[in-house]
Amino acid sequence: MPTPSPGGIFAAVLTPLNADYSVNHAALVDHCHWLLANGCHGLAVLGTTGEANSFSVEERLAIVDALIDGGVPGGALMPGTGCCSIPDTVRLSAHAVENGAAGVLMLPPFYYKGVSDDGLFAAYCEVIERVGDRRLKIFLYHFPQMSATPISYGLIERLLARYPNTIAGMKDSSGDYVNMAGAARRFPGFGVMTGSDQLLSALLADGGIGCITAAANIASNLSARVYANWQSGDTGAMMDAQQKLSAVWAALRGVPLSAGLKEIIAGHRNDQTWRTVRPPLVQLDGAQSADLAERLAATGHQLPPVN
Amino acid sequence: MPTPSPGGIFAAVLTPLNADYSVNHAALVDHCHWLLANGCHGLAVLGTTGEANSFSVEERLAIVDALIDGGVPGGALMPGTGCCSIPDTVRLSAHAVENGAAGVLMLPPFYYKGVSDDGLFAAYCEVIERVGDRRLKIFLYHFPQMSATPISYGLIERLLARYPNTIAGMKDSSGDYVNMAGAARRFPGFGVMTGSDQLLSALLADGGIGCITAAANIASNLSARVYANWQSGDTGAMMDAQQKLSAVWAALRGVPLSAGLKEIIAGHRNDQTWRTVRPPLVQLDGAQSADLAERLAATGHQLPPVN
Secondary structure, eight states, X not given: OOOOOOOEEEEEOOOOBOTTSOBOHHHHHHHHHHHHHTTOSEEEOSSTTTTGGGSOHHHHHHHHHHXXXXXXXXXGBOOBOOOSSHHHHHHHHHHHHHTTOSOEEEOOOOSSSSOOHHHHHHHHHHHHHHHOOTTOOEEEEEOHHHHXXXXXXXHHHHHHHHOTTTEEEEEEOSOOHHHHHHHHHHSTTOEEEESOGGGHHHHHHTTOOEEEESTHHHHHHHHHXXXXXXXXXXXXXXXXHHHHHHXXXXXXXXXXXXXXXXXXXXXXXXXXXXXXXXXXXXXXXXXXXXXXXXXXXXXXXXXXXXX | OOOOOOOEEEEEOOOOBOTTSOBOHXXXXXXXXXXXXXXXSEEEOSSTTTTGGGSOHHHXXXXXXXXXXXXXXXXXXXXXXXXXXXHHHHHHHHHHHHTTOSOEEEOOOXXXXXXXXXXXXXXXXXXXXXHOOTTOOEEEEXXXXXXXXXXOHHHHXXXXXXXXXXXXXXXXXXXXXXXXXXXXXXXXXXXXXXXXXXXXXXXXXXXXXXXXESTHHHHHHHHHHHHHHHHHTOHHHHXXXXXXXXXXXXXHTTSOHHHHHHHHHHHHHTOGGGGOOOTTXXXXXXXXXXXXXXXXXXXXXXXXXXX
């Protein structure tokens, strides 16, 4: 049985870029401190929202280094480390462990489609053996809409049986509540975190341990209120916060998430460079941007002030 | 109008591995010389069949270096260089150009799904500008079943308009004959190569310039006969060779290609290490292997002898 994970509210952290598409480390460090000061328990940097796969391994290592150098606690980090190639995944995961990361969020190898659970099991085993560090805590990343490589219950079961102290949980970004709640029920001690803000309170009640979401980049104060009120047992206050959070989530529906959230932060910080996304993503156009701003304003949500 | 590309028969070259999943450079060099001696005009190393995305950038660079060091002419190479991240694609493409490669086979960035043609156009443009070398010749890699990121005619048109001397052609692995023949007709001078052996003679007649196929790892002698007889105008001999080639292709249907072809080469060379594939791919089991051997034997196809 794995040790229960700490859980809580993790932002799927955006990666701010300069106009030439290079990473703006200073802006990223600022953003991370702001998130930690406004409700986030942890930072899932370098996930899908953070455009991780658009960066080289060297750029990804440099991002984690910059955060540590910038005073972000290693223990608050859950970097995305799952690549198509085992050597890349090993290198990024070992580096996260060396920096004291709370865990790593690990996509399965995602180029080949229709691969077997035998193949995915072999890939995860090879990574774990090569990292060879008992401090490694893996959160499996289930996001079939993007990776086209689902994490099945059968795979989780086999991995937990072989590596009970390493397989810490799963981020479920499928939006399929039955799948995430079912995993929390089926595998006690396996930390299921939802990728869907609107399902946070429901999953906490069903045994999940928290969330890793894109909207936490702009609304971690709300998700933190859901979580705190769940912990203290104030269900009325929890549901009030959940409703506000779900309204923010609804305002983002249909918007490309990384570009849309960067647009919102750019407006909040009055820094147009924040709008930059690396191709193949594209910035919102003027109409999309205005529409998003209007829908967000209609929710009444206020982003916490920046220093 | 781009300069017509040379075309011909390119193998989507398998990458032999050692038992520990490291690349067996010596076996790869041997295999490439054998392919060139038996009908291949060129070598599309590090494509889907070659498990490219299962290797780190460093491993991919080392593979090309090993081939050059092993006496394989740079001009025979068309390495796969398209990664999810622009810096990786740039590094691999520049290295291929420096080694005199005939071209590069470039997947679009393939992690994000549902990306726009604007985003793919921006990604290809950024790569081309950063490589900044007039010797760069890109074959776009259209393989929607695996990349989930199709190359549309609209994207080809925009890229050809901006970079007529760099956008050399496309490998179409979709199996969709209407798409590949349509591209050959629509974009004169744009070299369309099919990824489907059984469509080789048809596409040559419709303006395509050749093929890049997995089956060429075991049947390049047949595909070369299709091509040579097409060039000399002996359509009877061409169709005879096409029928034999299509029979080999049919024997491979339903078999995981990299694992199946490695199984065949392992038997032909009496070298069981050749069976190794890197996870998430898996080796064939005994029954699959026996079934494949039986179906291939039924075609009467003989692999050329190895030294």
